[in-house]
Amino acid sequence: MLNLRRRDLLVSVALWAGSGAMVKAGLISGRLPWATNAGSPPEPVRPGPWKFFTAQEAAAVEALVDRIIPPDPKTPGGKDAGCAVYIDRQLAGPYGRQDGLYERPPFMKGLKGQGPQDPDGPAMHYRKGLAALDEYCRNQHGKPFAELSDSDKDDVLSGIEKGSIELKGGAGQTFFQQVIKDAQQGFFADPIYGGNRDMASWRMIGFPGTRYDYRDWIKRHNERFPLPPVSLEGRTEWVVRKS
Amino acid sequence: MARKLPAKDVVIVGFGWTGAIMAQELTDEGLDVIAIERGPWRDTAMDYPPNYAQDELRYHIRHELFLRPEQTTFTFRNNMSQTALPIRNWGAFMPPNGVGGGGVHWNAETWRFLPSDFVLRTHLTERYGADFLPADMTIQDWGVTYEDLEPHYDAFEYLCGTCGTAGNVNGEIRQGGNPFEGARSRDYPNPAQEQGFGHALFGKAAAEMGYKPFPQPSGNMSRPYTNPLGVRLGPCTYCGYCEWFGCGNYSKASPQTTILPVLIRKSNFMVRDNCEVTRINTDASGKRATGVTFVDTRGEEWEQPADLVILAAYAIFNVQLLLLSKIGKPYDPITGEGVVGRNFTHQVTSGVKGFFDKEKYNFNPFISSGAIGMCIDEFNGDNFDHGPLGFVGGGYIGQVQTNGRPIQTTPVPKDTPAWGAEWKKAVRDNYLSTVLPATHGSFYSYRDIYLDLDPTYTDRLGRPLVRMTIDFHDNELKMSRFLTDKLAEIAQAMGASKVEKSYRKGPYDITTYQTTHLNGGAVMGNDPRTSFLNRYLQSWDVSNLFVTGASAFPQNAGYNPTGTVAALAYWATDAIRTKYLPNPGPLANA
Numbered sequence: 057m058l059n060l061r062r063r064d065l066l067v068s069v070a071l072w073a074g075s076g077a078m079v080k081a082g083l084i085s086g087r088l089p090w091a092t093n094a095g096s097p098p099e100p101v102r103p104g105p106w107k108f109f110t111a112q113e114a115a116a117v118e119a120l121v122d123r124i125i126p127p128d129p130k131t132p133g134g135k136d137a138g139c140a141v142y143i144d145r146q147l148a149g150p151y152g153r154q155d156g157l158y159e160r161p162p163f164m165k166g167l168k169g170q171g172p173q174d175p176d177g178p179a180m181h182y183r184k185g186l187a188a189l190d191e192y193c194r195n196q197h198g199k200p201f202a203e204l205s206d207s208d209k210d211d212v213l214s215g216i217e218k219g220s221i222e223l224k225g226g227a228g229q230t231f232f233q234q235v236i237k238d239a240q241q242g243f244f245a246d247p248i249y250g251g252n253r254d255m256a257s258w259r260m261i262g263f264p265g266t267r268y269d270y271r272d273w274i275k276r277h278n279e280r281f282p283l284p285p286v287s288l289e290g291r292t293e294w295v296v297r298k299s
Numbered sequence: 300m301a302r303k304l305p306a307k308d309v310v311i312v313g314f315g316w317t318g319a320i321m322a323q324e325l326t327d328e329g330l331d332v333i334a335i336e337r338g339p340w341r342d343t344a345m346d347y348p349p350n351y352a353q354d355e356l357r358y359h360i361r362h363e364l365f366l367r368p369e370q371t372t373f374t375f376r377n378n379m380s381q382t383a384l385p386i387r388n389w390g391a392f393m394p395p396n397g398v399g400g401g402g403v404h405w406n407a408e409t410w411r412f413l414p415s416d417f418v419l420r421t422h423l424t425e426r427y428g429a430d431f432l433p434a435d436m437t438i439q440d441w442g443v444t445y446e447d448l449e450p451h452y453d454a455f456e457y458l459c460g461t462c463g464t465a466g467n468v469n470g471e472i473r474q475g476g477n478p479f480e481g482a483r484s485r486d487y488p489n490p491a492q493e494q495g496f497g498h499a500l501f502g503k504a505a506a507e508m509g510y511k512p513f514p515q516p517s518g519n520m521s522r523p524y525t526n527p528l529g530v531r532l533g534p535c536t537y538c539g540y541c542e543w544f545g546c547g548n549y550s551k552a553s554p555q556t557t558i559l560p561v562l563i564r565k566s567n568f569m570v571r572d573n574c575e576v577t578r579i580n581t582d583a584s585g586k587r588a589t590g591v592t593f594v595d596t597r598g599e600e601w602e603q604p605a606d607l608v609i610l611a612a613y614a615i616f617n618v619q620l621l622l623l624s625k626i627g628k629p630y631d632p633i634t635g636e637g638v639v640g641r642n643f644t645h646q647v648t649s650g651v652k653g654f655f656d657k658e659k660y661n662f663n664p665f666i667s668s669g670a671i672g673m674c675i676d677e678f679n680g681d682n683f684d685h686g687p688l689g690f691v692g693g694g695y696i697g698q699v700q701t702n703g704r705p706i707q708t709t710p711v712p713k714d715t716p717a718w719g720a721e722w723k724k725a726v727r728d729n730y731l732s733t734v735l736p737a738t739h740g741s742f743y744s745y746r747d748i749y750l751d752l753d754p755t756y757t758d759r760l761g762r763p764l765v766r767m768t769i770d771f772h773d774n775e776l777k778m779s780r781f782l783t784d785k786l787a788e789i790a791q792a793m794g795a796s797k798v799e800k801s802y803r804k805g806p807y808d809i810t811t812y813q814t815t816h817l818n819g820g821a822v823m824g825n826d827p828r829t830s831f832l833n834r835y836l837q838s839w840d841v842s843n844l845f846v847t848g849a850s851a852f853p854q855n856a857g858y859n860p861t862g863t864v865a866a867l868a869y870w871a872t873d874a875i876r877t878k879y880l881p882n883p884g885p886l887a888n889a
Contacts, residue, residue: 080573080596081571081572081573081574081595081596081597082340082571082572082573083569083570083571084340084563084569084570084571084572085563085566085568085569085570086563086564086566087563087564088342088559088560088563089340089342090345091345092345093345094339094340094341094342094345094346095341095345095346095347095348095351097350097351098351098354098357123718123719124718124719125718125723126719126720126723128720128723128724131723131727150361151361155369156362156367156368156369157367157368157369157387157388158368158369158372158385158386158387158388159369159387160385160756160757162755164382164384166382166384167377167381167806168808168810169377169806169807169808169809169810170375170376170384170809171375171384171386171387171388171390171809171810172387172388173384173385173387210719213718217717233717236717236718239718240706240718241356241360241706244355244705244706244709245355245356245360245706246354246355246356248354249356257705258705260723260726260727261705261709261726261727261730261731262730262731263665263703263705263730264665266353266354267538268349268352268353268536268538268540268547268548269536269537269538270536270537270538270539270663270665270666271534271536271537273537273663273666274493274494274495274537274666275493277495277496277499278496278660278661278662279661279663280661280663280731281663281665281666288350288351288353288354
């Protein structure tokens with residue numbers, strides 16, 4: 057007999073719906089259904105106050121993403137590219153809460169190849185990881201991570217990466233791997249999500265972005281594609297300025 | 300208590316490629332058909348239009364179009380001595396969800412298996428002797444031959460408008476095609492797609508090495524196409540957002556772009572979306588299916604009676620429903636008896652990175668399609684002598700790179716730091732001048748690789764998850780190593796200044812994507828002791844139950860499965876129309 061837990065079901069149904077309307081079962085016949093924007097266009101990230109990070113956490117994350125992706129004369133670093141804003145908004149949303157993932161117990165330690173078995177989602181990893189990072193830096197250097205010199209920051213991060221520095225809670229290495237992954241994803245994702253500001257990373261590598269038609273270039277072998285990138289929000293030059 | 304709905308002639312569980320094919324064919328026969336789909340209705344213009352379909356973060360990284368593990372997932376372990384743990388986020392494969400199923404977000408590689416693949420045990424035993432096969436390898440013949448399936452491969456290719464260059468038309472070998480393929484009755488409906496620089500360079504280098512390169516058969520259109528149902532597809536724009544994405548251009552063959560506009564208008568068809576089938580019901584004898592039970596999004600339970608039940612979900616979910624419904628004997632890996640869960644397989648893939656001089660080479664990797672590319676088939680199946688090599692199986696190898704989307708496709712040499720200024724520079728220096736060719740190898744079946752129900756973990760409905768017990772055997776790792784070495788030679792010949800090989804290594808890892816080609820668990824064959832289905836995809840035990848999908852594969856070949864999955868579905872509908880309906884009952888003798 058089916059052991060149906062109705063409340064659980066309703067909760068999970070609401071979650072799959074994401075930002076869209078409540079999912080409802082339907083009976084479809086006779087014609088193709090139409091629902092405008094059924095796929096829910098993405099919500100652009102807007103500048104403004106931090107939605108997840110405290111001011112202190114934000115300072116640490118801005119410093120982290122700027123060492124993971126350092127500025128250079130041609131391309132901004134992680135901070136100016138908006139990677140900390142990207143991570144903040146992601147952690148405040150479904151990603152931070154592990155929405156849609158399987159979170160039923162028991163949580164048992166497994167093999168690496170069995171994947172993460174951790175009731176904490178990314179939001180909690182950042183909360184704990186950033187506190188542990190600053191605590192380590194205060195103990196060792198007398199100030200939080202954001203206030204260290206660039207070379208001290210790199211030394212701390214290299215130590216965490218190699219495992220020679222362990223943070224409180226014991227998860228420094230996996231936390232830093234997560235920050236690297238998130239920072240780089242924010243750097244390369246569409247700017248609509250808050251990172252990759254002004255398509256900086258796409259300009260850096262020569263990726264034309266969300267252009268959707270290369271039929272005129274598929275046979276132009278070994279020729280650099282000539283057009284600048286476009287994002288889901290178009291390009292800055294396309295915005296009509298009203299005087 | 301489930302409320303009972305009016306009876307239908309046919310209920311189809313799952314509404315992806317095979318559900319749509321079954322519905323189209325059986326409604327043509329005049330039957331009253333309902334399909335029940337766990338996920339939502341989806342269609343091009345309202346769900347993935349080109350003003351936001353090209354979003355790598357949303358669709359590739361956050362898995363927007365797939366089943367959510369919260370809905371249901373699997374547990375996984377490498378062997379029977381371990382405790383299986385739940386797959387909490389997808390990694391090695393991506394289970395589909397919603398109308399169109401994997402057909403929405405596949406790459407549209409549309410291959411046929413080799414004639415020898417369907418008679419694998421017989422063929423290998425005749426050529427190499429029975430002792431050549433590992434003792435615990437449980438490969439078997441399919442009970443159906445390439446010749447049986449040829450008209451049905453053809454039907455699917457013409458439905459989809461598959462683009463390719465034929466290599467063998469009625470036995471005549473054609474230049475520019477795959478000379479190893481089984482004889483096809485006519486050309487592909489459309490010419491092959493154009494090839495980008497990297498793809499073409501692979502073809503040139505392979506030809507100079509004496510191989511016979513050919514374009515990968517593609518369900519991304521090389522030109523506008525109107526299929527036999529009158530449904531039209533547009534030309535592919537090589538946008539580079541294909542696999543794991545829906546196509547906003549109507550350029551990728553999917554149920555939406557080939558069948559649904561016709562099917563949905565038929566008065567004898569309807570589909571329920573966002574409804575999950577939880578059980579196949581049988582009568583007191585256990586020999587006859589009476590319909591299915593499903594739950595809607597409000598948690599209400601319903602019973603849909605039907606004369607014919609077609610199980611057309613993703614492979615492992617077919618197996619789960621059989622196990623939960625107690626249909627067929629569950630497989631026991633100790634005794635080797637039982638059939639449900641037996642001969643579970645995946646795919647064995649690997650790749651190389653070819654780094655080129657950035658002053659001389661610009662591949663524009665972002666200009667691509669899902670099934671673009673040049674391949675060779677010299678090392679697939681039994682196209683080469685395995686005698687001196689000590690393994691069986693093979694795969695196609697090729698430059699089949701689908702994209703340059705930068706979150707996933709910013710390759711750097713392996714000695715590059717994971718972060719910092721050197722990483723950033725390496726990304727900049729290599730993005731346009733690197734190719735990522737791949738191997739796509741077979742995965743043969745073994746006694747200790749199987750599916751059953753997990754003793755601990757359950758889904759949101761309280762049902763046990765399916766437990767996957769799977770690892771790579773030496774045969775598969777040797778095979779993949781061989782393919783990878785051959786691939787690296789070609790990458791070198793393309794002119795790469797540095798070639799890095801990524802061999803597939805054990806143990807099997809659930810966090811690394813390989814393909815979504817999980818197979819087996821309810822396999823077809825001629826012997827009810829070793830197959831759940833007869834050669835017509837009909838259950839040996841319950842003759843009004845048919846099971847489509849890759850769960851029927853006794854083992855996996857070195858190709859993408861969809862062409863064969865679809866051909867089998869057409870083959871089964873043909874058997875239902877011409878054999879079963881005139882005389883309902885078992886179509887094959889045990």
